[in-house]
Amino acid sequence: AGSALAATAARAAPPDPRITEVQDWNVSWGDGVDATPYGLPIHHEAEVIRRNVPWLTADAVSSVNFTPIHALEGTITPQGCAFERHHAGAIDLPKADYRLMIHGLVDRPLVFSYDDLERFPRQNHVYFLECAANSGMEWAGAQLNGCQFTHGMIHNMEYTGVPLRALLAEAGIRPEGKWLLVEGADASAMSRSLPIEKALDDVLVAYKANGEALRKEHGYPVRLVVPGWEGNMWVKWLRRIEVGDAPWEHREETSKYTDTMADGRSRRWTWEMDAKSIITSPSPQARVNHGRGPMVISGLAWSGRGAIRAVHVSLDGGRNWQQARLSGPSHDKALHRFYLDIDWDGSELLLQSRAVDTTGYVQPTKDQLRAIRGVNSVYHMNGIQTWLVKPNGEVENVEIS
Amino acid sequence: AGSALAATAARAAPPDPRITEVQDWNVSWGDGVDATPYGLPIHHEAEVIRRNVPWLTADAVSSVNFTPIHALEGTITPQGCAFERHHAGAIDLPKADYRLMIHGLVDRPLVFSYDDLERFPRQNHVYFLECAANSGMEWAGAQLNGCQFTHGMIHNMEYTGVPLRALLAEAGIRPEGKWLLVEGADASAMSRSLPIEKALDDVLVAYKANGEALRKEHGYPVRLVVPGWEGNMWVKWLRRIEVGDAPWEHREETSKYTDTMADGRSRRWTWEMDAKSIITSPSPQARVNHGRGPMVISGLAWSGRGAIRAVHVSLDGGRNWQQARLSGPSHDKALHRFYLDIDWDGSELLLQSRAVDTTGYVQPTKDQLRAIRGVNSVYHMNGIQTWLVKPNGEVENVEIS
Amino acid sequence: ALILCAGTATAGDLGRPALPQEIAAWDLDIRPDGMGLPEGAGDVATGEELFSETCAACHGEFGEGVDRWPKLAGGDGTLADDDPQKTIGSYWPYLSTAWDYIHRAMPFGNARSLDADQTYAILAYLLYSNDLVDEDFVLSRDSFLTVAMPNADGFFPDDRATTELPLFSQPPCMADCKQEVTIRMHATVLDVTPDDAAD
Amino acid sequence: ALILCAGTATAGDLGRPALPQEIAAWDLDIRPDGMGLPEGAGDVATGEELFSETCAACHGEFGEGVDRWPKLAGGDGTLADDDPQKTIGSYWPYLSTAWDYIHRAMPFGNARSLDADQTYAILAYLLYSNDLVDEDFVLSRDSFLTVAMPNADGFFPDDRATTELPLFSQPPCMADCKQEVTIRMHATVLDVTPDDAAD
Ligand code: HEC
Ligand code: HEC
Ligand SMILES: [Ca+2]
Ligand SMILES: [Ca+2]
Ligand SMILES: [Ca+2]
Ligand SMILES: [Ca+2]
Ligand SMILES: [Ca+2]
Ligand SMILES: [Ca+2]
Ligand SMILES: [Co+2]
Ligand SMILES: [Co+2]
Incomplete structure (x- = not known):
């Protein structure tokens, strides 16, 4: 009887004109193969773009925009919508004018051209880049209403480059050489001190991302890739590496990118990005448009210390947790995609996700972090995020007890 | 004495003005973070684009263009330069107008909206898509002079989608259902017969590639992903799946995509793409601009039957082979990147690469294939490619004994 | 239906x-x-007229093809x-393929404009121009299965598993694999690559 | 140098x-x-003049900041x-950081335009406006290391390995982890998200 009823209902509904009427695209031509030698997203996706928050900074040339992670899936971030952070704008530096100098405590100070770099043995690795300030607004509680803004200072690309250790080997590091200064070519004079252990471990001097030349805004033609470490250290338009016996304590590692605790003292050299996760859908910019029934909860998880071992999802604000399903590539220090497939009863949800990395580190709550660091750290906020899903499908950034 | 001489030489050379003179980009601003909400490659890379071969076809709406693989690195192909093959152009099909019908030998014929698809549990996988006609011109010997043209009907993306088996389970396949007809919404009425075993194995109904919505030219909003199998089966703008008890023998599986042997008889249902590899640099479009000394030989390898276990590279036209180094993600039925780092003595090279997949299959020579299939197969040419590297750095597509 | 996924x-x-x-629909x-x-149903004469009007510009009056547009006969x-x-x-193993493709995909640029009778007629004409039927032939659902396609037996299922895979799964030679190597063909001689403005 | 890679x-x-x-260079x-x-070398008075000309538009006459441009004093x-x-x-632990940054990166939009004397002078003025030196102070390579920075001892190296990792590496609670949950803050109330044309 049930199935007979269903059949009756089906007969009663009017047939869908999108099916019964022949559409233009069934009849006539679309674009030829000469239409877009280099393609862009279709106009229907015009909202899936990087966005900035104008009131955050005095000027767009020293500012940030955010990856539309609420609208992306999988793990790879397309270059075109991967967030940007500049301190003096994205510069136009032709390959022919590119030079990389290595000097200081080395046996042979050297200058490399771009073409020289392409003659070194190269490697490919997928890594996330997260700005240390990602989610920084959330130290003060629920602020920006959308994961693009709260968690969008992140991207994940496959890099091609030369291990930094190979370039250093050409120059020959003297035994006293314990730190590097890495410097960019733009007008911000971006520079950071990098301990030699990391430099000799997994740092890449990269020139391609997701197969193609780095985009202008990501450091064309050459940037540093510092796996798992805060994005500010991934110096763009890399032009100089000085080997020294002590750190330089430059502006971006003293005035900025230091984490001030409740007592006014500040942590420095907080390089590794702790394990973190975020539910990207549903989220404030990706509301639930369907009613009750099957719902996909989708999110990202990552750790600067290794791969992601597990992600837990809570529907009730952290009272109870379920094991999420990881799907897609799982690389060390790269984004992972997780899912929880639920049958939504239409009632209010307090969605949270919690990452566990391969070191056993469990993503803490914001309050756990605040108990140790206070609320003025600015950087390195990796606390658990809460989304309120309302019965009408709206989603909101909330802070809970 | 040698090192003293070198130091003298260094002092004698004029300092490089790109270093000693302050450049504009050291002083003033580049682009702000509001400049490119969705970015494109920098203008210096304007040559890294899809290209078509106008004389190949009567019209660009039923034609092909080629991925610039000679200029790409790593394994992921950016959407913007991933090759296109259409039979009636790339259509503009809004998500709101999208319908997917499943009918035929099923318990419940169903229609899904785009939003319905996003409510099914989804998966992420990286797969290559190769057109069965890729390298087809090479059956007749060395033809087009550049791997973009000889091997560029391939791309490799991370897809997000619903396993086809999940959709079929909703409709309920009747026991007699052994084949599917999969059909696109464009005016080419693209349709292929797919055996049920493959459909229930790893086929995806995909809506995202490399994290973002499929591009218009790759089937927005929904395409089929048929891992390891010829690209023509990856129906774009997928609109209909009919379950049947026998194959349909449609135009694209009889008139086309069948492989005619020397005796005039033709192989059909040649779905899997055999293991294959290509050296992308040096190659005719990526000549050697440096003289003797360190040279990176870079290439791609893939197999429709699994992952790549090894790649061998020959510098002397196949007399002797060396083990190449694989670097980067290694996924089943996905592109792999290989390298051989050599010290070039400046003499002529006959470069070849040879892929070995996880089934033990060793990429054959063109002549081995011709001995079995003749020279009129058109499709499925996976023979070893030869590049002649001349002492002046020019590279040419040649055919050798 | 119930979908099960990890957990x-x-x-x-x-x-x-x-x-x-x-x-x-x-x-x-x-x-x-x-x-x-x-x-x-449709006959050769009706089909010839329709074909001349809507198909011949690309495929030629007799299906012989125009420029690079496909040849349909001979x-x-x-x-x-x-x-x-x-x-x-010469090649197609099944007549159904032609009916299906013409009806769903042709004429190019105005697909799905042919009704069933028109499709039968055009296909009757194409069979005629391929010397497969007489000029008075009428194609219909009933006569459909009576048409013998010359290359119906010309296809065999993929046999790579037996003819190629064993051959190509031998341990590969790594050294001194051949005596000498000579170049027998240069792509540059052909010069068909669209690599300059003149191409 | 010899680079070794697999094989x-x-x-x-x-x-x-x-x-x-x-x-x-x-x-x-x-x-x-x-x-x-x-x-x-450079003195406070010279620095004040230079600062007023080339820096104050953004950072204020006394380094107090303008709009969202950074504050440098107080x-x-x-x-x-x-x-x-x-x-x-108030914050910077080393004077060298300021000399370095001003000389390489400021003034914003015309970086690398200050010579050494100008940089010494401007920094002398900034120390003065931060109440760290007297108005007759002259900053030079010699006097550089005599300036005491108030927050010099305010930094400690990353101690997460001891203060946080052990705490955050406990087996996580999966069920009945807390009693009740109340919402204490809504982002929508703040309304700072640039989500409509008015923002
Ligand atoms: C404007 C040009 C044009 C017109 C008019 C046209 N065709 Fe075509 N036809 C094509 C093209 C181009 C193809 C190949 C399409 C492809 O492969 O993507 C084709 C393919 C075909 C094929 C398949 C050929 C093969 O070998 O696979 C048949 C059959 C066909 N057309 C029949 C017709 C008929 C019948 C008509 C008229 C009712 C018609 N065509 C009108 C351009 C045209
Ligand atoms: C056009 C505006 C402008 C002018 C003029 C300017 N600055 Fe700045 N200054 C900035 C901006 C913007 C920043 C922050 C840049 C960033 O973080 O990317 C900054 C940062 C600084 C900082 C670091 C502040 C901190 O807390 O980290 C110092 C010190 C500084 N400027 C000094 C100067 C001096 C000295 C001059 C003049 C010689 C000057 N500035 C001229 C805009 C300006
Ligand atoms: Ca120095
Ligand atoms: Ca049917
Ligand atoms: Ca005839
Ligand atoms: Ca040419
Ligand atoms: Ca004062
Ligand atoms: Ca708002
Ligand atoms: Co830090
Ligand atoms: Co085939």
Whole structure:
């Protein structure tokens, strides 16, 4: 009887004109193969773009925009919508004018051209880049209403480059050489001190991302890739590496990118990005448009210390947790995609996700972090995020007890 | 004495003005973070684009263009330069107008909206898509002079989608259902017969590639992903799946995509793409601009039957082979990147690469294939490619004994 | 239907029933056994006129092809030649394929504009121009399965598993694999690559 | 140098020697121990004039900041407050950092336009406006290391390995982890998200 009823209902509904009427695209031509030698997203996706928050900074040339992670899936971030952070704008530096100098405590100070770099043995690795300030607004509680803004200072690309250790080997590091200064070519004079252990471990001097030349805004033609470490250290338009016996304590590692605790003292050299996760859908910019029934909860998880071992999802604000399903590539220090497939009863949800990395580190709550660091750290906020899903499908950034 | 001489030489050379003179980009601003909400490659890379071969076809709406693989690195192909093959152009099909019908030998014929698809549990996988006609011109010997043209009907993306088996389970396949007809919404009425075993194995109904919505030219909003199998089966703008008890023998599986042997008889249902590899640099479009000394030989390898276990590279036209180094993600039925780092003595090279997949299959020579299939197969040419590297750095597509 | 995935069960009931009119609107495909073929009929003369009007500009008055637009007739006996001419007459194993493709995809640029009778008639003409039927032939659902396609037996299923895989799965030679190597062909001599403004 | 990689050796000798003039042109950075500091000197009064001309439009006449442009002075004793004011005076542990950054990166939009004397002078003025030196102070390579920075001892190396990792590496609770949950803050109430044309 049930199935007979269903059949009756089906007969009663009017047939869908999108099916019964022949559409233009069934009849006539679309674009030829000469239409877009280099393609862009279709106009229907015009909202899936990087966005900035104008009131955050005095000027767009020293500012940030955010990856539309609420609208992306999988793990790879397309270059075109991967967030940007500049301190003096994205510069136009032709390959022919590119030079990389290595000097200081080395046996042979050297200058490399771009073409020289392409003659070194190269490697490919997928890594996330997260700005240390990602989610920084959330130290003060629920602020920006959308994961693009709260968690969008992140991207994940496959890099091609030369291990930094190979370039250093050409120059020959003297035994006293314990730190590097890495410097960019733009007008911000971006520079950071990098301990030699990391430099000799997994740092890449990269020139391609997701197969193609780095985009202008990501450091064309050459940037540093510092796996798992805060994005500010991934110096763009890399032009100089000085080997020294002590750190330089430059502006971006003293005035900025230091984490001030409740007592006014500040942590420095907080390089590794702790394990973190975020539910990207549903989220404030990706509301639930369907009613009750099957719902996909989708999110990202990552750790600067290794791969992601597990992600837990809570529907009730952290009272109870379920094991999420990881799907897609799982690389060390790269984004992972997780899912929880639920049958939504239409009632209010307090969605949270919690990452566990391969070191056993469990993503803490914001309050756990605040108990140790206070609320003025600015950087390195990796606390658990809460989304309120309302019965009408709206989603909101909330802070809970 | 040698090192003293070198130091003298260094002092004698004029300092490089790109270093000693302050450049504009050291002083003033580049682009702000509001400049490119969705970015494109920098203008210096304007040559890294899809290209078509106008004389190949009567019209660009039923034609092909080629991925610039000679200029790409790593394994992921950016959407913007991933090759296109259409039979009636790339259509503009809004998500709101999208319908997917499943009918035929099923318990419940169903229609899904785009939003319905996003409510099914989804998966992420990286797969290559190769057109069965890729390298087809090479059956007749060395033809087009550049791997973009000889091997560029391939791309490799991370897809997000619903396993086809999940959709079929909703409709309920009747026991007699052994084949599917999969059909696109464009005016080419693209349709292929797919055996049920493959459909229930790893086929995806995909809506995202490399994290973002499929591009218009790759089937927005929904395409089929048929891992390891010829690209023509990856129906774009997928609109209909009919379950049947026998194959349909449609135009694209009889008139086309069948492989005619020397005796005039033709192989059909040649779905899997055999293991294959290509050296992308040096190659005719990526000549050697440096003289003797360190040279990176870079290439791609893939197999429709699994992952790549090894790649061998020959510098002397196949007399002797060396083990190449694989670097980067290694996924089943996905592109792999290989390298051989050599010290070039400046003499002529006959470069070849040879892929070995996880089934033990060793990429054959063109002549081995011709001995079995003749020279009129058109499709499925996976023979070893030869590049002649001349002492002046020019590279040419040649055919050798 | 119930979908099971790691750790979590999701109740199905996604999608909605497809209505008979909807299925009818999209289920236009034809199979070799005649499944899908609608009622209707058309003769060679009617087909010739229709073809001349709507198809010949690209495919030629007799299906012989124009410039690089496809040839639809001729090529009989050329399949083992060096440049096989593959047409409906010389190559296609099933007549249903032609009915299906013409009805769903042609004329190019105005697909789905032919009704069943027109499709029967055009296909009758194409069979005639391929010397497969007489000039008074009428194609209909009933006569459909009586037409013998010359290359019907010309296809065999993929046999790479037995003819190629064993051969190509031998341990590969790594050193001194051949005596000498000579170049027998240069792509640059052909010069068909679109690599300069003149191409 | 010899680079070894899986299976293949590549002789190095890539790149060319960096010339002394080239190193001098780029090696402008300064370290806390004074490494890199050039000869030169500048007094507060000269610095005040220069600052007023080239810096004050953004940073204010006394370094107090304009709109959202950074504050460079003040904030002494606020680091433990809820809204700490971090300036050269209140926060920066090393004077070298300021010399280095101003000389390489400022003025914003015309970086690398200050010579050594100008940089010494401007920094002397900034120390003065931070109440760290008297109005007759002259900053030079010699006086550089005599300036005491108030927050010099305010930094400690990353201690997460001992203070946080053990705490956050406990087996996580999966069920009945807390009693009740109440919402204490809504982002929508703040309404700072740029989500409509008015923002
Ligand atoms: C404007 C040009 C044009 C017109 C008019 C046209 N065609 Fe075509 N036809 C094509 C093209 C181009 C193709 C190949 C399409 C492809 O492969 O993507 C084709 C393919 C075909 C094929 C398949 C050929 C093969 O070997 O696979 C048949 C059969 C066919 N057309 C029949 C017709 C008929 C019948 C008509 C008229 C009712 C018609 N065409 C009108 C351009 C045209
Ligand atoms: C056109 C505006 C502008 C002018 C003029 C300008 N600055 Fe700045 N200044 C900035 C901006 C913007 C920043 C922050 C840049 C960033 O973080 O990317 C900054 C940062 C600084 C900082 C670091 C502040 C901190 O807390 O980290 C110092 C010190 C500084 N400027 C000094 C100067 C001096 C000295 C001059 C003049 C010689 C000057 N500035 C001229 C805009 C300006
Ligand atoms: Ca049918
Ligand atoms: Ca005839
Ligand atoms: Ca040419
Ligand atoms: Ca220095
Ligand atoms: Ca004062
Ligand atoms: Ca708002
Ligand atoms: Co930090
Ligand atoms: Co095939």
